Amino acid sequence: MKPIYILNGPNLNRLGRREPEIYGHTTLVEIEAMCRAAAGDAPVVFRQSNAEAELVDWIHEAIDEGAAIIINPAGLSFRSIPILDALKMFDGPIIELHISNIHRREEIYQHSLMSRAVTAVIAGLGPMGYPTSVKAIRQILGNLGTTPSR
Ligand code: DHK
Secondary structure, three states, rough: OOOOEEEEEEOHHHHEEEEOOOOOOOHHHHHHHHHHHHHOOOOOEEEEEEEEEEEEHHHHHHHHHHOOEEEEEEEHOOOOOHHHHHHOOOOEEEEEOOOOHHHHHHHHHOOOHHHHHHOEEEEEOOOHHHHHHHHHHHHHHHHOOOOOOO
16 A cells, blocks of 8 residues: 655644644644544655755655655745655645645745645645545545555
8 A cells, every 4th residue: 555645844843832823732743643543544654844855855755655645845835846846746646735724824825836736735724634635635546546445
């Protein structure tokens, strides 16, 4: 069973203490547990990095070994051509995820470069967006006939 890659960008390691009025009090460790619970028996690779190059390397790994990608590129959403170019190479479903509703925030957060390369975008559901994305990916993979056994 190929895993679902859940990749997180810069500063998300600080969730729970980072601007809780925007991102809430849930930590990334707690979010990972929510994702694994939602995935059931589907394997999950869950990682976070503050480094653009590392995220690109992980997308390359997903290209070779993954069934789907859920990515919160965080601040890199708005300027990272390397991440966009890597996502374009992935031939499975991709969900771009933002905890906050980036379209209701300051102008600098409103135009994600990634959206043109992904299957769907979820923004504004808070930490719940993560398990929601996992469940959606499982449904999409099921429809493609590639979901791990339920
Ligand atoms: C997370 C970040 O770190 C910000 O740079 C984005 C995104 C929003 C989120 O809502 O998860 O602008």
